[in-house]
Amino acid sequence: MAGAAALGFLIALEIAARRYGLPGPITNQAKEVIFAPKSGPLLYASMALMMVVLTWRQRFVAAAVAIGVDVVFALVRWAAGARVTDGHSFGNGALWVILGCAVLALTRRTGRERVLLLKGVGLGLLLVAGRKTGDAWLLITSKTRPAVLDQYVATADHALGDPSWLAGRIVRAAGPVGAHVLDWVYVQLAVAAVVVALYQLRNVAVDRRFPRHHLVRTFLVIGLVGPGIYMIYPVVGPVFAYGTGAFGTGGEQWAVADLWPDTLPPLVTPHPVMYDGITPRNCMPSLHTAWATAIFIHSRKAPRILRYAGTFWLVATLGATLGFGYHYGIDLLAGAVFAVTIEAALRSFDRGWDRAGIQLVAHGAAVFAALLSAARFLPVPMAQHPWVFGPLLILATASVVHGYVRTARRWEPKAAAPAQQPGPQLEPA
Numbered sequence: 001m002a003g004a005a006a007l008g009f010l011i012a013l014e015i016a017a018r019r020y021g022l023p024g025p026i027t028n029q030a031k032e033v034i035f036a037p038k039s040g041p042l043l044y045a046s047m048a049l050m051m052v053v054l055t056w057r058q059r060f061v062a063a064a065v066a067i068g069v070d071v072v073f074a075l076v077r078w079a080a081g082a083r084v085t086d087g088h089s090f091g092n093g094a095l096w097v098i099l100g101c102a103v104l105a106l107t108r109r110t111g112r113e114r115v116l117l118l119k120g121v122g123l124g125l126l127l128v129a130g131r132k133t134g135d136a137w138l139l140i141t142s143k144t145r146p147a148v149l150d151q152y153v154a155t156a157d158h159a160l161g162d163p164s165w166l167a168g169r170i171v172r173a174a175g176p177v178g179a180h181v182l183d184w185v186y187v188q189l190a191v192a193a194v195v196v197a198l199y200q201l202r203n204v205a206v207d208r209r210f211p212r213h214h215l216v217r218t219f220l221v222i223g224l225v226g227p228g229i230y231m232i233y234p235v236v237g238p239v240f241a242y243g244t245g246a247f248g249t250g251g252e253q254w255a256v257a258d259l260w261p262d263t264l265p266p267l268v269t270p271h272p273v274m275y276d277g278i279t280p281r282n283c284m285p286s287l288h289t290a291w292a293t294a295i296f297i298h299s300r301k302a303p304r305i306l307r308y309a310g311t312f313w314l315v316a317t318l319g320a321t322l323g324f325g326y327h328y329g330i331d332l333l334a335g336a337v338f339a340v341t342i343e344a345a346l347r348s349f350d351r352g353w354d355r356a357g358i359q360l361v362a363h364g365a366a367v368f369a370a371l372l373s374a375a376r377f378l379p380v381p382m383a384q385h386p387w388v389f390g391p392l393l394i395l396a397t398a399s400v401v402h403g404y405v406r407t408a409r410r411w412e413p414k415a416a417a418p419a420q421q422p423g424p425q426l427e428p429a
Contacts, residue, residue, distance in 0.1 A: 153379070189288060242255060334371045
């Protein structure tokens, strides 16, 4: 049923994209069987996810085949004089291995072994399909939502001290090295998620089953539900709405003013603003923040190096989203609440809904709706009274995080008390 629903969703997006004269997620993915893929690292990360169901010998064989196929593709492109100008020159081999394992499962495996291998293939393909689905969603937002609500969010962001403007100046002062690191972290977020997921799924090949809950599920649900909110709340971000051609946005003629990041936006009565039909309306909520929050949560029980990496990825992602002008501050708060609420809902579904789980999910959903509603309907009062609304926004977000931490601790299995050792007994003479 899940596979049929996912396929139906992809077909619907394919049809929607075709209506605007562009290929959809299925076509774009099929092209990468032959043509240069958009993200080679993502395809290899997807193959790594698929390989959690394989033995170590099978993993080495699969990796060798993927590298060999990529070498052949590189030689053919070199011989034909075909230069890769968009995307990566590698990654086709990883996709071939994933598809080959699907064929192998259907033709050479039976019973539980077939099901397990197909689950591994599905896990890898879902990660790739999630990326293509996101691209299709972004296209649809740009075509169907001509008016954006950036003035509302920018005005409401006065309550938080306009963090995007401050972060933009800090990133610019840090120079190209700092900007390059933040950009790499921002782009390779899915790869970081795969690293944490591989730790969580490390025992699948031995146990011959997947754990009940893991990061990939949360990651995919965030990507599935989040873009739908873009349709309700279209926002392009400060670098587009308040930036210029110096940042290479290509939409400077649509910008409200040339302000970001040096001049704070003035306090005015906001109204919807028309924008181009190309730039994605993908700000509210910040899904990069949501995904980085999910990585942080799932890395808490990993070894120390992964815990440090999860913390670094969250902090760097927040810095990149604000410092590059992709998001406003309230977007990040909404993204964090969104991620925690989805994580709580998935865990409650797995373990059975109880009162604590229902209350936590309801509280998170209410706070998320309140954040979006306040930015839409109360931006001027929020800007006029920052010392009231700023702490309220932070406290509302913190209440959801605190509620999740407290409830999750209750859900953890209690450690069994150590058995008491019998004391010395007197023996009868």
